[in-house]
Amino acid sequence: MQTGDQELVKKINKSIVLQTIQASSPISRAQISKDSGLNKATVSGLVNELMEEQFVQEIGTGLSSGGRKPVMLYFNKKAGYAIGIDLGVNYILAVLTDLQGEVIEKIEEPLENTSLDVVLPMLKNVVQSLMDRKPFSAYGVVGIGIGVPGITDKNGRILFAPNLNWEQVNLKQELEENFQLPVVIENEAKAGAHGENIHGAGKSSRNFVYISMGIGIGTGIIINNQLYKGANGIAGEMGHFTIDANGKKCRCGNKGCWELYSSESALLEQAKSLPSLQEREISLDMLIQEAENGNTEVIPLFHRIGEYAGIGLTNVINTFNPEQIIIGNRLSKLQNWLINPIHHVLEQRLLPYYYQDLSITFSQFGIESCALGSAAFSVEAFFAENKVTVS
Numbered sequence: 199m200q201t202g203d204q205e206l207v208k209k210i211n212k213s214i215v216l217q218t219i220q221a222s223s224p225i226s227r228a229q230i231s232k233d234s235g236l237n238k239a240t241v242s243g244l245v246n247e248l249m250e251e252q253f254v255q256e257i258g259t260g261l262s263s264g265g266r267k268p269v270m271l272y273f274n275k276k277a278g279y280a281i282g283i284d285l286g287v288n289y290i291l292a293v294l295t296d297l298q299g300e301v302i303e304k305i306e307e308p309l310e311n312t313s314l315d316v317v318l319p320m321l322k323n324v325v326q327s328l329m330d331r332k333p334f335s336a337y338g339v340v341g342i343g344i345g346v347p348g349i350t351d352k353n354g355r356i357l358f359a360p361n362l363n364w365e366q367v368n369l370k371q372e373l374e375e376n377f378q379l380p381v382v383i384e385n386e387a388k389a390g391a392h393g394e395n396i397h398g399a400g401k402s403s404r405n406f407v408y409i410s411m412g413i414g415i416g417t418g419i420i421i422n423n424q425l426y427k428g429a430n431g432i433a434g435e436m437g438h439f440t441i442d443a444n445g446k447k448c449r450c451g452n453k454g455c456w457e458l459y460s461s462e463s464a465l466l467e468q469a470k471s472l473p474s475l476q477e478r479e480i481s482l483d484m485l486i487q488e489a490e491n492g493n494t495e496v497i498p499l500f501h502r503i504g505e506y507a508g509i510g511l512t513n514v515i516n517t518f519n520p521e522q523i524i525i526g527n528r529l530s531k532l533q534n535w536l537i538n539p540i541h542h543v544l545e546q547r548l549l550p551y552y553y554q555d556l557s558i559t560f561s562q563f564g565i566e567s568c569a570l571g572s573a574a575f576s577v578e579a580f581f582a583e584n585k586v587t588v589s
């Protein structure tokens with residue numbers, strides 16, 4: 199074997215050892231050897247390196263079937279931190295997480311103007327505040343992940359974000375230069391799907407579609423536990439499939455797009471014409487308050503949004519036959535009003551073969567799925583980088 203090959207094998211083995219510890223800690227060296235098929239001496243050497251690098255620590259002793267009790271190893275999730283940001287159209291939500299996705303700090307700010315000149319300094323401020331609050335650790339902040347409401351290319355350039363009115367924006371480069379940290383940019387619904395897949399409601403499904411119902415609608419598709427990105431990384435723009443051939447004109451160029459009927463924008467727009475809300479400042483939280491107080495105009499409006507959600511979902515379900523649909527982002531706050539109209543429409547419009555084993559759930563994180571998924575992308579990029587650059 200050539201030296202280069204040996205190094206590569208070692209990197210791969212080290213990555214296997216670390217992944218085994220991440221997935222199954224506390225775990226003994228002997229068990230890692232058993233689970234991974236690597237011999238004990240190899241495992242022991244790689245564990246020592248991982249301990250020196252502070253990714254792995256030893257704790258107490260584990261159970262043994264007799265003889266000397268093995269020392270247990272666990273993944274040191276506090277060896278570093280990641281920043282995950284959901285750049286919504288009307289808010290910025292940012293989290294600082296440890297290497298296993300636990301939220302340590304959180305900042306949420308309303309976004310009243312989406313011009314880049316306003317958003318960029320805000321993003322920098324938010325990142326800086328989280329950096330200032332990070333606990334001491336071996337690696338500090340390992341990267342920044344940002345979920346954006348638009349399509350991005352493989353290099354993290356934002357190609358088109360209709361609801362922000364952005365085209366061809368290189369946020370990644372801008373922030374990398376500013377903070378000297380790696381930045382991952384991904385579509386917000388893909389980030390949300392990833393967050394749900396590894397930490398949330400999607401943990402137990404291998405095939406699900408995450409529906410981000412915010413100012414627009416985006417979707418993230420998980421097939422066999424992997425995020426499906428499509429040939430150019432832009433799969434999942436289902437908010438722009440047509441549900442009314444002669445419907446309203448959309449900023450994407452199409453007519454009658456799903457998101458024009460079942461998003462926060464659609465909701466706020468329709469709420470303006472309700473007689474009981476005339477001359478009042480309309481917001482999502484205000485509408486929820488009205489519905490809770492029994493407003494007989496707002497409740498049917500919520501139901502209508504739910505019916506249109508169901509109409510779009512029939513297309514998603516007919517296409518993917520998922521085990522689960524997870525609804526996230528801001529309209530997940532309307533769960534109690536949306537769920538029955540959605541089920542009603544699906545029962546009416548779907549073949550029972552699709553419907554019988556399908557579960558419709560709402561995000562466990564409320565609106566945090568995207569920020570968590572974005573932080574997770576950064577952590578993964580950090581490990582991918584580290585595991586192939588070890589000595």
Ligand SMILES: [Zn+2]
Binds near residue numbers: 437
């Ligand atoms: Zn559209």
